[in-house]
Amino acid sequence: MAQLLSADLKSRGLVLDPRSKLALMLSIVFFSMGGVGSDIKAVVLISKLLGLIPIILLLTAKQWKKALAYGGAYAVLTLVSLELLPVMNGGIKIFLTICCVGVLRFMPGLIMGAYILSSTTVSEFIAAFHRMHIPQQITIPLSVMFRFFPTVMEEMQAINAAMKMRDIRLFGKNAGKLIEYRLIPLLVCSVNIGQELSAAALTRGLSAPKKRTNICRIGFHLQDIAAFVTALSPAAVIICNRFEVIA
Amino acid sequence: MSSTVISFQNVSFRYTNSESSSLSNIDLDIKKGECVLLCGASGCGKTTVTRLINGLIPHYYEGELSGSVDVCRMDIKCTPIETVSEQVGSIFQNPRSQFFCVDTESEIVFGCENMSLPEEEIRRRLEGTIERFSLQDLQGRSIFELSGGEKQKIACAGVHCMCPDIIVMDEPTSNLDLDAIYGLRNIIAEWKADGKTIVIAEHRLEWLKGLCDRAILLKSGGISLEITGEVLFSRSKAEMNAIGLRSSIGLPDHLDTPCGFFAKDGKGRGGKALHLENFRYSYHSKTALDIKSLDIPAGSVTAVVGHNGAGKSTFVKCLCGLQKRFKGTVTIDGKKYRSRQMLKICYMVMQDVNHQLFAETVLDEVMLGMETEDEAQALDLLKKLDLYEMRDRHPMSLSGGQKQRAAIASAILAGKRILIFDEPTSGLDYNSMVQTAELIGSLYKDITVLIVTHDMELIERCCTHILHIEDGRIHEVVL
Numbered sequence: 001m002a003q004l005l006s007a008d009l010k011s012r013g014l015v016l017d018p019r020s021k022l023a024l025m026l027s028i029v030f031f032s033m034g035g036v037g038s039d040i041k042a043v044v045l046i047s048k049l050l051g052l053i054p055i056i057l058l059l060t061a062k063q064w065k066k067a068l069a070y071g072g073a074y075a076v077l078t079l080v081s082l083e084l085l086p087v088m089n090g091g092i093k094i095f096l097t098i099c100c101v102g103v104l105r106f107m108p109g110l111i112m113g114a115y116i117l118s119s120t121t122v123s124e125f126i127a128a129f130h131r132m133h134i135p136q137q138i139t140i141p142l143s144v145m146f147r148f149f150p151t152v153m154e155e156m157q158a159i160n161a162a163m164k165m166r167d168i169r170l171f172g173k174n175a176g177k178l179i180e181y182r183l184i185p186l187l188v189c190s191v192n193i194g195q196e197l198s199a200a201a202l203t204r205g206l207s208a209p210k211k212r213t214n215i216c217r218i219g220f221h222l223q224d225i226a227a228f229v230t231a232l233s234p235a236a237v238i239i240c241n242r243f244e245v246i247a
Numbered sequence: 248m249s250s251t252v253i254s255f256q257n258v259s260f261r262y263t264n265s266e267s268s269s270l271s272n273i274d275l276d277i278k279k280g281e282c283v284l285l286c287g288a289s290g291c292g293k294t295t296v297t298r299l300i301n302g303l304i305p306h307y308y309e310g311e312l313s314g315s316v317d318v319c320r321m322d323i324k325c326t327p328i329e330t331v332s333e334q335v336g337s338i339f340q341n342p343r344s345q346f347f348c349v350d351t352e353s354e355i356v357f358g359c360e361n362m363s364l365p366e367e368e369i370r371r372r373l374e375g376t377i378e379r380f381s382l383q384d385l386q387g388r389s390i391f392e393l394s395g396g397e398k399q400k401i402a403c404a405g406v407h408c409m410c411p412d413i414i415v416m417d418e419p420t421s422n423l424d425l426d427a428i429y430g431l432r433n434i435i436a437e438w439k440a441d442g443k444t445i446v447i448a449e450h451r452l453e454w455l456k457g458l459c460d461r462a463i464l465l466k467s468g469g470i471s472l473e474i475t476g477e478v479l480f481s482r483s484k485a486e487m488n489a490i491g492l493r494s495s496i497g498l499p500d501h502l503d504t505p506c507g508f509f510a511k512d513g514k515g516r517g518g519k520a521l522h523l524e525n526f527r528y529s530y531h532s533k534t535a536l537d538i539k540s541l542d543i544p545a546g547s548v549t550a551v552v553g554h555n556g557a558g559k560s561t562f563v564k565c566l567c568g569l570q571k572r573f574k575g576t577v578t579i580d581g582k583k584y585r586s587r588q589m590l591k592i593c594y595m596v597m598q599d600v601n602h603q604l605f606a607e608t609v610l611d612e613v614m615l616g617m618e619t620e621d622e623a624q625a626l627d628l629l630k631k632l633d634l635y636e637m638r639d640r641h642p643m644s645l646s647g648g649q650k651q652r653a654a655i656a657s658a659i660l661a662g663k664r665i666l667i668f669d670e671p672t673s674g675l676d677y678n679s680m681v682q683t684a685e686l687i688g689s690l691y692k693d694i695t696v697l698i699v700t701h702d703m704e705l706i707e708r709c710c711t712h713i714l715h716i717e718d719g720r721i722h723e724v725v726l
Contacts, residue, residue: 154343202306204332206347208329210362212363213365
């Protein structure tokens with residue numbers, strides 16, 4: 001589980017600049033999920049294609065299983081919504097429509113998020129944020145969060161194991177307290193780790209007021225240009241369209 | 248060469264929220280290039296000394312500080328911690344919580360980046376460090392997939408990169424096995440050769456033989472003994488134990504014996520046996536455990552030993568029923584238990600016991616798993632384990648040893664037949680180790696105990712049998 005949220009450097013395939021990933025993410029959120037410009041046919045088509053980008057990226061990173069699972073689910077749902085829904089009626093139709101539309105809308109964003117987390121190192125993030133002139137007050141807490149997620153996952157696993165041995169489980173006699181039992185050890189452990197982590201970071205000069213160096217090399221390549229063109233295309237279409245309307 | 252780099256003059260310190268002072272009237276001079284060992288029982292103040300050297304006191308941990316501490320001619324009280332951090336590198340006890348980055352390379356250069364060194368310089372230092380400590384195979388890895396020993400190596404590399412003159416270590420080996428400890432020893436030897444000043448607070452001492460120039464024994468906040476390393480390591484086990492220090496001099500190293508299952512002294516506690524069958528498990532088609540069958544006498548206390556990655560933790564996880572897809576069985580009193588059913592009769596006391604205390608009071612905690620809630624029986628046991636006075640306290644507010652006892656009490660009351668301890672004495676001083684050993688020895692006869700441990704002193708004191716696993720296998724079964 002901890003691996004889910006931390007980057008595996010050896011097999012990440014196509015290396016995109018974190019800023020390109022962010023641009024793609026924003027585009028997916030606006031157009032695939034938010035449905036901006038859905039009155040224009042071309043934009044709808046592009047936003048469908050945008051939904052495929054995370055799957056392509058997962059494929060380049062050789063994450064076959066994830067890519068296949070997401071791709072399969074995406075294809076099935078698209079088929080259902082295009083072919084099956086129009087010929088159905090009644091309560092089932094409403095239910096299925098809600099499911100399909102909901103999942104189809106949110107999935108690309110979620111997959112993209114998973115891809116970004118599994119393919120970007122913390123240093124790359126900090127370097128990218130730095131280039132975008134985002135202040136350290138924002139980047140340092142964010143980088144701590146990256147470090148913290150996998151840690152909390154590890155703690156959760158240990159707590160789950162402990163709960164199993166104590167026979168605290170769903171439908172058991174203490175089911176009502178499941179959340180409380182999980183949260184208390186998690187909080188105590190997280191606070192301890194957080195304190196020790198801060199101490200360790202201080203002894204390595206994190207509090208220095210000087211500007212940090214970052215040895216991580218990021219920069220734009222051919223693939224980044226492609227990513228930006230893709231990310232900006234729906235916006236471009238919308239703008240062109242509006243001008244035509246006005247003109 | 249022999250100039251003083253660390254100087255404590257009449258230093259006293261009391262943590263905020265603490266009633267008694269941690270250090271009182273300490274005078275201490277450490278010369279450049281010296282390797283100094285700080286030892287003594289838990290709570291004697293040795294960690295506090297390390298925190299005064301690296302500036303965490305008074306800049307992070309708050310309290311009342313009097314006297315003066317000079318490190319590299321800086322007054323620690325009025326020097327900001329980031330300035331101190333350029334001269335003093337620190338290694339801590341818990342490998343889980345001293346990493347700021349997620350991948351190894353960023354972690355090694357983290358300190359240098361904070362020092363705002365130019366990029367070329369950092370790259371040069373990174374390459375030098377990797378070369379010097381042969382870290383090539385750890386390059387570009389995620390911190391989360393490293394073993395404890397590998398993590399500690401990365402921590403050392405991070406400190407080395409910053410080129411500090413002084414290095415302080417606070418119980419750096421308490422989560423390491425012997426191989427990893429000797430890896431750490433080599434790193435310290437390199438630093439010594441560089442003329443760096445090294446201060447180590449430790450319980451385990453043997454590995455420092457030949458490295459440590461001077462040993463300082465602290466006792467309730469004061470210096471009670473100051474001797475050279477040579478004199479310290481010429482002392483016998485009994486002499487060390489008498490001043491509250493741990494020593495495994497003269498004890499058998501069970502990792503040197505062949506793999507297998509043995510009675511330690513030829514006479515077990517006897518009784519019927521737990522029959523383990525088909526203990527096989529593999530991760531990603533790599534065999535981690537392969538034991539066809541094994542009989543462990545009921546009521547015995549077995550030490551599970553082996554090198555890192557030998558399959559010890561897979562073995563106990565399988566035994567507990569925590570390992571998914573595990574097909575082996577355990578037969579007790581003619582009844583066969585499968586993996587899921589093992590959860591009902593097994594309990595593991597984890598290394599970080601904070602993971603397994605859930606309830607609001609100690610009494611609730613220990614009664615949580617009881618088949619029929621019997622308060623009298625619970626209170627009886629709490630009395631036996633010296634927890635009766637604490638019964639209405641929150642389990643998280645107890646001391647480490649008390650938490651461990653509360654976890655044991657909850658397992659006994661839940662009717663568990665098999666108790667497993669994962670490194671119960673890591674980071675414990677001599678007296679606490681003796682207490683834990685006595686507690687384990689005094690458990691009811693119908694409870695079978697397995698202890699995963701590297702602690703030869705603990706094994707000597709309370710184990711009846713040794714299970715030595717290597718490569719997931721035991722070759723020889725001698726009963």
